[in-house]
Amino acid sequence: DGGITQSPKYLFRKEGQNVTLSCEQNLNHDAMYWYRQDPGQGLRLIYYSQIVNDFQKGDIAEGYSVSREKKESFPLTVTSAQKNPTAFYLCASSISGGVYEQYFGPGTRLTVT
Amino acid sequence: GESVGLHLPTLSVQEGDNSIINCAYSNSASDYFIWYKQESGKGPQFIIDIRSNMDKRQGQRVTVLLNKTVKHLSLQIAATQPGDSAVYFCAENDSNSGYALNFGKGTSLLVTP
Numbered sequence: 001d002g003g004i005t006q007s008p009k010y011l012f013r014k015e016g017q018n019v020t021l022s023c024e025q026n027l028n029h030d031a032m033y034w035y036r037q038d039p040g041q042g043l044r045l046i047y048y049s050q051i052v053n054d055f056q057k058g059d060i061a062e063g064y065s066v067s068r069e070k071k072e073s074f075p076l077t078v079t080s081a082q083k084n085p086t087a088f089y090l091c092a093s094s095i096s097g098g099v100y101e102q103y104f105g106p107g108t109r110l111t112v113t
Numbered sequence: 114g115e116s117v118g119l120h121l122p123t124l125s126v127q128e129g130d131n132s133i134i135n136c137a138y139s140n141s142a143s144d145y146f147i148w149y150k151q152e153s154g155k156g157p158q159f160i161i162d163i164r165s166n167m168d169k170r171q172g173q174r175v176t177v178l179l180n181k182t183v184k185h186l187s188l189q190i191a192a193t194q195p196g197d198s199a200v201y202f203c204a205e206n207d208s209n210s211g212y213a214l215n216f217g218k219g220t221s222l223l224v225t226p
Contacts, residue, residue, distance in 0.1 A: 006156075031212060033178065033213070041218055041219075042202060042216040042217055043196045043202070043216040044202075044216075045213050045214075050212065058213060090156050094212070097210070099206045099212055101162055102147075102214060104149075104157045104158070105156050106155060106156050107155065107156050109154075
C-alpha cells in the first residue's frame with residue numbers, strides 16, 4: 001500500500017459519537033488527501049492538505065474535520081454532524097508542487113449504528 | 114465540478130483476451146489523467162497516468178490512450194489475467210483548479226477462465 005497506513009481497518013461507533021481515523025505515511029510526501037467511497041461508487045474528496053498546517057475543503061467536507069500538524073500524519077475526524085457517516089474512508093498522499101499520482105492506504109470501513 | 118464518467122459499468126472478458134475500459138470526461142481544461150485498479154475491500158492501486166501533452170503511454174501490459182478532441186480516455190490491458198479482475202477508475206485533474214483528482218464511478222472487470 002505504498003507506505004501509507006490507516007488504522008483501524010474496521011471501526012464501529014454509535015450515532016452521535018465523534019470518531020477519528022488515522023492516516024500515516026512514510027513516503028516524505030507533502031500532500032495528503034481524504035476520500036469517502038460508498039458501495040458501487042467512485043471516490044469523493046473530503047479534505048486535502050498540500051503542506052503542514054494547511055488544508056482545504058473538498059467536495060463533501062461538511063461534518064468532517066482534519067488537522068495536519070506533522071508531515072507524516074493527516075487524521076480525519078467524523079463528527080456527529082455528518083448525516084450519513086457509514087462508508088469506506090481512504091487516505092492518499094502525493095508529491096506536492098504539481099499534479100502527480102496519489103498513493104492510497106488500505107482504507108478504514110466505518111460503520112455507525 | 115466537471116464530471117468524469119465511464120461508458121460501461123461492467124466488462125466481462127475471457128482470460129488471454131485484451132480488455133479495453135473507456136472513460137469520458139467533460140472538462141476541456143483537464144490536463145492530467147490517471148487510472149487506478151481497486152480490489153474488493155482494498156485501497157486503489159496506481160496503474161498508469163498520462164498528461165495532456167501526450168496521446169499514448171505504455172506500461173507493463175497496459176496502454177492508456179487520450180483523445181482530447183472527443184474528451185475520451187481508454188485503458189487497454191493486454192492478455193488479461195484472472196488477477197486483473199477488479200474495479201477500474203479513471204480520474205482527471207485540471208491543474209488550474211488545484212491538485213485534487215476527480216474520480217469516475219468505476220468499471221468492474223471480470224476475467225473468466
